[in-house]
Amino acid sequence: MSRSPRYVRALLGLIFALTGVDGALSAQGAAQDHPGQYSAADIETGSRLYAGQCALCHGTNGETVAGVDLRRGQFRRAVSDEDIAAVIASGIPTAGMPGFRFQSSEVDGLVAFIRAGFDVSGTAVKVGHAGKGRAVFEGKGQCGTCHRVNGNGPRVAPDLSDIGAIRTPAALQRSLLDPTSAMLPINRPVRAVTRDGRTIRGRRLNEDTFTVQLIDEQEQLVSLNKADLRELEVAASSPMPSFAVTLTADEQADLLAYLLSMKGL
Ligand code: HEC
Ligand code: HEC
Structure with missing residues (x-):
């Protein structure tokens, strides 16, 4: 893959995330009921x-x-x-x-x-059909342009092969509707500039006092010594677009079913 389309997509993602999130939150505020949730x-x-x-x-x-x-x-x-x-x-x-x-x-x-996880004050997310969800994942949602599943797809975004085993429906729905608020700190996008002027962008995988590891845009695992860096910037917003507006409530519910069915090979 070339560099620019991914940049453009990430940028679009940011815009979507910012606008979509607002929509989702105000909709929830206006009426208690969310179309993707039980009352x-x-x-x-x-x-x-x-x-x-x-x-x-x-x-x-x-x-x-x-x-x-x-x-x-x-x-x-x-x-x-x-x-x-x-x-x-x-x-x-x-x-x-x-x-x-x-x-x-x-x-x-x-x-x-x-x-709702037996919590009467909790959130009960609707879960649709995994088969239809797979079609949304591969088609309209374009999830595979960033995510890898069972060995297929890029590494710029987290591998989702076992996401159904490690996340609840509510957490997954939040990732779809409001990726920035659901983003794990470790997954944050980083931008590093080395002392010799090279800029490296990618997704953070690990960090300690002296080093930071990331997957760069060429999908290579990179380990950087902080002492060699002129700048290290960790972004707080997710490059993933919100799907609150671009997918219908049914499509979201189907996607959740597909994600929940991913429990590793
Ligand atoms: C008489 C005992 C009994 C009662 C009463 C009962 N269940 Fe079950 N239920 C079981 C057993 C045993 C299994 C496990 C079946 C198996 O081995 O696959 C089960 C499995 C399930 C499953 C899991 C299906 C799956 O794919 O794993 C669900 C969901 C479920 N029950 C819901 C309910 C609900 C809701 C009620 C009340 C309306 C209920 N059960 C009442 C005994 C009961
Ligand atoms: C532009 C690239 C991009 C697209 C398109 C994209 N994602 Fe993401 N996604 C990411 C990135 C980067 C992260 C990690 C940061 C974060 O959690 O927001 C992520 C995180 C996630 C997470 C959270 C992972 C975790 O460990 O909790 C889920 C679930 C997810 N995406 C599902 C999807 C689904 C489903 C679609 C399609 C409807 C999709 N993504 C489309 C880039 C993308």
């Missing part, structure tokens, strides 16, 4: 039903059935919200879970409570 009332409904119908087997903290941790969103098979709804409706007779006859608002409530 507080849904979570409340689910909390009540869970205590009465599910806690007996799954425990108050959702972790008493082996291989399943409902509070943390760890399932054996389910990925999407529809998958969870289907399990609730049909049960898993061979494993001893009965099917339940709930109204759809009650099922929404249970899913919301699970997605």
Whole structure:
């Protein structure tokens, strides 16, 4: 890849991030409900039903059935919200879970409570279809122009191959809507100028008192001695664009499902 398109993209990203974030925040402020999230009332409904119908087997903290941790969103098979709804409706007779006859608002409530991490004052993010999310990732979202997945794609942005194993749905949604506020300090973009006048830009991977390691724009791992640098600048805003406006709520939910399904090879 040449240098300039990535620069242009990063710059666009910055602009998107700044404008998109404002939009997302004011929308959230205006109405409690975000299109990509369940309402507080849904979570409340689910909390009540869970205590009465599910806690007996799954425990108050959702972790008493082996291989399943409902509070943390760890399932054996389910990925999407529809998958969870289907399990609730049909049960898993061979494993001893009965099917339940709930109204759809009650099922929404249970899913919301699970997605909120059992926190009635928490955020319950909607999770759509991983298959559709993959199409958004590779198509409209252009995520693969920066991110690497299972050995494919550039290294300028963090490798997402196991992102579903290490991040919650709420954290992933925040990365999509407001990348700067979700950015881990270690991932911050750096610009270094050496004493002999070379400028190196990249994504920080590691830093200690004397050195800083980064992935530069040629995707090379670079280790710099701070003593050799004239300038070292660490940016506070993410080069990733916000997708709050450019993707619909459904596309965001599908992307989340795809990201959650990435659990390494
Ligand atoms: C009689 C015990 C029992 C009750 C009651 C019960 N479950 Fe389960 N549930 C299980 C067992 C056992 C499994 C694990 C099945 C397996 O091994 O895959 C399970 C699995 C699940 C899964 C995980 C599916 C996956 O892909 O891993 C979800 C989600 C779930 N239950 C939700 C609920 C909800 C919500 C309720 C209440 C409406 C509920 N369960 C009530 C026993 C129960
Ligand atoms: C212009 C390049 C670029 C594009 C396009 C881009 N990202 Fe990013 N993304 C980054 C960079 C750089 C970071 C690391 C800094 C940060 O966290 O904001 C990042 C961080 C992330 C993170 C957080 C990683 C973590 O460890 O928590 C997720 C999740 C993510 N991106 C998903 C996506 C998805 C999904 C898309 C497509 C809809 C996308 N990104 C598009 C550059 C990009």
